[in-house]
Structure formats: structure tokens, C-alpha cells
Amino acid sequence: xxxVSLTYDRVAVRSVLVPLKRKVVSRVGFFDQWPLILxxxxxxxxxxxxxYLEPYLHNSPKYIMPAIIDLVEARKGxxxxxxxxxxxxxxxxxxxxxxxxxxIANAGLDMAVWDALAKAADLPLAVLLGGRVxxxxxxNSNGLWLTDPATxxxxxxxxxxxxxxxxxxLRLGRDRLADDLRAIAEVxxxxxxxxxxxxxxxxxxxxxxxxxRCHALDDQGLYWFExxxxxxNLEGYAQLARELRTPLQLxxxxxxxxxxxxxxxxxxxxxxxxxxxxxxxxSGWLRSVPIAxxxxxxxxxxxxxxxxxxxMRVTETAHWLEWQDWADPVLRxxxxxxxxKIEIPNRPGIGIEWDEKAVARFAA
Numbered sequence: 001x002x003x004v005s006l007t008y009d010r011v012a013v014r015s016v017l018v019p020l021k022r023k024v025v026s027r028v029g030f031f032d033q034w035p036l037i038l039x040x041x042x043x044x045x046x047x048x049x050x051x052y053l054e055p056y057l058h059n060s061p062k063y064i065m066p067a068i069i070d071l072v073e074a075r076k077g078x079x080x081x082x083x084x085x086x087x088x089x090x091x092x093x094x095x096x097x098x099x100x101x102x103x104i105a106n107a108g109l110d111m112a113v114w115d116a117l118a119k120a121a122d123l124p125l126a127v128l129l130g131g132r133v134x135x136x137x138x139x140n141s142n143g144l145w146l147t148d149p150a151t152x153x154x155x156x157x158x159x160x161x162x163x164x165x166x167x168x169x170l171r172l173g174r175d176r177l178a179d180d181l182r183a184i185a186e187v188x189x190x191x192x193x194x195x196x197x198x199x200x201x202x203x204x205x206x207x208x209x210x211x212x213r214c215h216a217l218d219d220q221g222l223y224w225f226e227x228x229x230x231x232x233n234l235e236g237y238a239q240l241a242r243e244l245r246t247p248l249q250l251x252x253x254x255x256x257x258x259x260x261x262x263x264x265x266x267x268x269x270x271x272x273x274x275x276x277x278x279x280x281x282x283s284g285w286l287r288s289v290p291i292a293x294x295x296x297x298x299x300x301x302x303x304x305x306x307x308x309x310x311x312m313r314v315t316e317t318a319h320w321l322e323w324q325d326w327a328d329p330v331l332r333x334x335x336x337x338x339x340x341k342i343e344i345p346n347r348p349g350i351g352i353e354w355d356e357k358a359v360a361r362f363a364a
Contacts, residue, residue, distance in 0.1 A: 004120040006080040007044040011072040011109070014038045015061035015364040018329045022155070025145040027173055027204025029056075034326045035364065037061050038354060039068060041112040043080065049116025050352055052327060053108040053277055054303050061364065067093070067105035082113045086283035090256075099255040103280060110281030111307055111350070119349040124310065125282070126344060131314040135341035138305070138323040139167035139198055146171050149182040153190040160191050162325075163337030167196035167223070169322065173204040177216050184220055198249070198320070200226040207236040214244055224249040224271060237268035247271050252302035256280050257288040264295060271319065275302040285311050293317045306335055307350050309342050330358045 017033045024031040035058050041049040055064055071089055086106060093102035118128040126133050140159045144152055152170075159168055170187055172180045187197060199222045205213060210228035217225075224247045229236055231253035241248045251272035254260045256279065260272060272292050279288050289299050289311075298319035301308035305323050312318040321342055328334040332353040336343045345351045 004117050005045075006047055006116055006120055008072055008075040008078050008080060009042045009044045010076070011042065011069060011112075012040040013061075013065040013068050014359065015065065016330055016359055016362040017058065017364045018326060018362050020326060022143040022145070025147050026171055026200075027146070027202040031056075033058070035061060036327060036330065037064060037068075037108060038330065038359065039108050039112045041072065041109065041116055043116055044077075045120070047116050047120045049112035049114070049119065049349070050354070051108055051111035051115060051281075051307065051350065052330075052352075053104060054326070055104065055277070058364070063101055064105055064108070067101055068109055071105060071109050080113050080117060082110055082117070082281075082283045083286075085113065086110050086280055086287075090280075099278075103255050103284075104277050107277050107279070107281035107284060110283050111276065114282040115307075115349040115352075122348050124344065124346060124348060125307070125350050126310040126313040129286075129310070129314045131310075133310075133344040133346050134313060135338070135343055136309045136312045136318070136321045137167075138163075138165070138321040138337065138340060138342045139169055139196065140165040141169035141322045141324050142326075144168060144170045144183075144187060146174060149179055149186050152183055152186040156187045156190040160195075163323070164339040165337075166191065166194070166340055167198065167320065170197045170199050171202060172199050172217070173201040173213070173228070177213065180213070180217065181220075184217075184222070196223040198223045198226065201228040203227045203230050205229050207233060207239075210236075210240065211243075214240060214246070218244055218246050220246075222246050226250065226273075227252070234263055234266045234268040237263075238266050241267060241269055249273055249300070251275075252278065254279055254288070256284055257291060260288045261291050264291060264297065271298050271300065273300040273302045273322070276304040276307060282307065282311065289315050289317075305342055306331075306352050309335065309344050310350060313344065330355055330362060 089106040226249040247270040293316040
């Protein structure tokens with residue numbers, strides 16, 4: 001590996017709204033378009049680091065993009081040192097809080113920095129971090145929302161065919177238990193009783209309703225229950241984790257390593273799935289997931305399948321990658337999925353480049 005030395009110069013940030021092939025219908029909202037912030041970090045040496053953010057709300061880029069620009073302006077002329085910069089960047093914005101926009105802006109920039117360093121070393125990110133490229137087990141999270149249960153069997157068949165999947169994200173939390181049970185039955189009728197169903201409630205239930213619904217579904221052989229109630233009610237999650245046989249999954253709303261540690265200390269769940277935007281990008285992931293590994297907790301991912309795939313290759317207790325194709329329309333070469341596994345291409349960096357014609361078409 002040759003020495004890498006890069007210097008911050010400037011950053012370009014762009015917002016796009018990408019149409020979704022299947023509309024998101026969940027307890028947290030309805031989406032037929034998906035906002036992305038595209039980040040191009042320019043270095044004085046000519047290497048460009050790329051990453052993107054998925055900030056959910058159409059208006060959120062107008063708050064996040066200026067913060068990213070400010071972070072780079074403050075570092076102009078300095079060498080890229082992501083682990084140091086992650087800490088310094090959070091500290092520089094601590095007066096407005098360590099979570100929310102402050103963390104999200106730092107995370108987006110951090111991923112671009114790691115991409116640039118891996119490109120300069122002419123190595124895939126997983127290799128730069130000490131691992132190897134290879135396949136990563138994934139489940140399909142591109143559908144099975146809170147739509148009419150009668151439509152789910154056909155949709156599940158289509159999802160299975162998208163990449164040879166036998167594991168799927170199914171959203172539950174309808175008003176009636178009977179409708180959730182029907183949704184489970186419809187999906188299994190299409191993909192088989194042995195398929196793994198990762199169930200997500202999207203924080204849609206009160207703690208009392210979560211208690212009732214999860215206990216009522218506890219004998220359905222579901223792979224996990226994800227976020228049945230408000231994400232920060234860790235004491236409530238600890239109660240559910242003690243009582244349920246189905247593993248409890250949480251973590252997409254952990255803002256940094258300390259939140260992950262607090263959840264584990266409270267025994268708030270059986271599994272964790274950090275989100276790149278909230279955990280702090282690559283640097284935040286590297287500082288967080290060893291906490292879970294130290295106590296044997298398996299780690300899955302949330303969104304960001306490309307960079308997440310690299311990190312799963314260097315995660316001791318790597319579990320499942322959540323696969324969505326929501327950013328694919330603006331990527332020049334989306335990562336392939338074969339036999340239910342995402343294949344990391346042997347390209348330097350994270351391995352993403354923009355399809356500039358698509359970016360222009362979807363510009364927000």
C-alpha cells in the first residue's frame with residue numbers, strides 16, 4: 001500500500017429527488033420520491049471523494065448542505081484525517097447539539113473523505129480498512145409496505161426475483177392484528193415458509209400497543225421485530241427484549257458510539273443496525289460497532305448499501321445488509337446483487353460515481 005496524503009480544497013453538494021419504483025407507505029410517512037444529497041469532496045491533489053446522504057425530508061438538504069460546506073471551509077489546506085476530523089467536526093458544532101444536522105453533515109463528509117483516501121491508495125475501501133472485497137448477505141427492503149395485504153404476495157415474488165433473495169423486510173403495525181397476520185401469510189405464500197421476514201414497525205406503536213402486538217406475533221417465527229415503538233424509549237425496549245422470544249432489533253437512530261453503548265448497557269435489544277448518516281459515517285461506524293462485537297451482538301446495516309457493504313466486510317459480528325436500490329438511478333454502475341448477496345466491485349474507494357445525466361434530470 002503506497003502512502004496517502006491528501007489536502008482539503010473544496011466541496012460541491014447537490015440535491016436530487018429520485019422517483020421510487022415502489023412507494024413508501026409506513027407509519028413515518030408516505031414517499032413517492034426520495035431526496036439525496038450528493039457530495040463531491042475535491043482535494044488539492046485532484047482526487048475526488050464521493051458520498052451521498054438520504055435525509056428523508058424534501059426540505060432537509062437546504063439545512064444540511066450549508067453545514068457540509070462550512071466544515072470543508074474550516075479544514076481547507078489541512079490534510080485528510082477522518083478519525084481526527086470526525087471528532088473535531090462534531091466538537092465544532094456541539095453548541096447546536098451532537099445529534100441531528102451536526103452529526104448528519106459530519107457523517108456525509110466523513111464518507112467522502114474515506115472514499116478519497118481509498119481512491120488515492122488505489123484500493124477498495126474494505127481493503128484499505130484491512131479486509132477483502134467479497135459478497136455480503138442481504139435482505140430486500142424495496143417493498144412490502146403498509147399496503148393492502150392482498151397485493152403483497154405478488155410483490156414478494158417480484159422482490160425475490162430482483163436478486164435471488166430469500167430474506168425480506170416486511171412492514172407491520174396496521175390498525176388490526178388480523179391484517180398484520182394476513183400480510184405475513186400472503187408474503188409466505190409467495191416466498192415460502194423458510195424465507196426470513198425481518199419485521200419493521202417504523203416506531204409506529206405506543207409502548208402499550210407494541211407490547212400487545214409483539215406478544216401476539218411472537219409465535220409467527222419472524223426473524224426480528226424492528227423499532228416497534230419510539231426509538232429513544234430504551235427502558236421500554238429493555239422490557240420488550242426481556243419478555244419476547246423474537247429478537248428485538250434497533251439502532252438506525254443511534255447518533256454516535258455513546259448512544260449505541262447506552263442501548264447495550266440497558267439491554268434494550270438483541271441486535272443493532274446503525275445508520276451511516278446518524279452513526280457518524282465510516283469513522284462513527286468504526287468507533288461504534290466494536291462495542292456491540294465485544295458482547296457478541298450481531299450488527300446489520302440501515303440504508304447506504306454501497307459503503308455499508310465495505311464496512312460489513314470488516315465488522316466482527318456482521319449480520320445482514322439492508323438492500324435498497326433507491327440511489328441506483330443516479331449511480332453510473334450500481335452494485336450487483338447475486339443469490340441474495342451484494343457484490344462489492346473491485347474498484348478503488350467506495351466504488352460509486354454519478355450518472356450526471358440522471359443527476360441533471362432529478363435535480364431538486
